[in-house]
Amino acid sequence: MEGLCYIFIFCTLVCSAAAAAVADLHWHPATATWYGSPEGDGSDGGACGYGSLVDVKPFRARVGAVSPVLFKGGEGCGACYKVRCLDRSICSRRAVTVIITDECPGGYCSNGRTHFDLSGAAFGRMAAAGGGGQLRNRGEIPVIYRRTPCKYPGKNIAFHVNEGSTDYWLSLLVEFEDGDGDVGSMHIREANSNEWLEMTHIWGANWCIIAGPLRGPFSVKLTTLSTGRTLSAREVIPRNWTPKATYTSRLNFNF
Template identity: 80%
Template sequence: MQPRRGFGLFIGLWASLMLSVRLASAQLTHAASRQRWKPATATWYGSPEGDGSDGGACGYGSLVDVKPLKARVGAVSPVLFKNGEGCGACYKVRCLDRRICSRRAVTIIVTDECPGGYCSGGRVHFDLSGAAFGRMAVTGERSQLRDRGEIPVAYRRTPCKYPGKNIAFHVNEGSTNYWLSLLIEFEDGDGDIGSMQIGQAGSSEWMEMKHVWGASWCINNGAMLQGPFSVRLTTLSSSRTLTARNVIPHNWSPRATYTSRLNFS
């Protein structure tokens, strides 16, 4: 019997090693894909030097009007919006017309969706704030660049960076002790969310939350929810996980925002 136990241990170690190799390979592939510039098109909306959307389809509300989101607003076509799962992702966008554009790329955060018009047909398109669009121009040519309308651009994913900020959880209006909805803010790194779980006080069970819309997730398990709540996030792009313990207190209230002590590095 001893050889069989040894063989079983060998198989277990081998499976663990292969899983680690696959995860490492996936992370390297994801990192490499961030570095590749891809073709797309871009327009702008809002006022010429403005922040773009007033709120937006991701549900960030007034956050789009203040730093660090201010003037970095980006509405994207459905292929990048991903029914809201693309919310929070960050991209670098660079104009390709060297006659009027600098080599400087602007960094934008997905806060809104551009579902029709320029954004239809499965194409990759960015509808940027007037301020972000103008920053791609050479000095003194912002107005002329905006007058071009649709322009060819190159884009690539880039890590989100919110210096001095930790991940925050905004309790959406309408939440109750039986239905809890959370909006994720200031997520460094991938910026997007692939899955989300919540843990109640006094329980070791993690309950799956459902993606509602934009950057909002909810849970309704048919029984009263007991805080404080811990929240576990898994990113969509690279499956990285972060757990914020007891981040939402037992006396939580709708429309309040609770900041964790953590963020993705």
């Protein structure tokens, strides 16, 4: 089976047998606010480093910033949550699904609070029909939340090579990770090597390695933070890679 994957798709997917599902059946209390324009998509960029991805589908209008307890120094980037308003007088029972793309370190998000700062569009979707504007006028509201698997239909995991990368300093950003959405560790393997080299988490959803000269093509292995599931994409970054380019694998986590 492994040989067939190498021949036909040049990738290997390994799922930890002991991994638990990321979905949380229990709801937890939190608070929520909104930012940006009332019907807007939220932040442009953000502390996770996704850049312009936050302005287009599937991120568009589903992005959110979280307090440090959920941001986890950037390792919480990419995680998905369902958030539901508790005020029955103005809110529907519908939960909105948001993707963590940013951090809100101060104000409502300080002092160890669990807080979501949502795009105006995502915040308004929790309201009963026609009540989006009225709900936004409330400002801070009590909500409940739970983790939920990320779903990017038709998308496979991609690796963006960050600007400034060289043969001696290589930095990667993971995009469109189904399931857990978060990354706990990353490794790369050079061409004609059996050794996986550990990358270092630097900020947001960005990882790097200082070594060299590094010789592509590179295979990339990532392990999720939440459940420890592992995925390895063989030679996903080509020999003639360039900074600011994005290389898409033929794999994703299946949930």
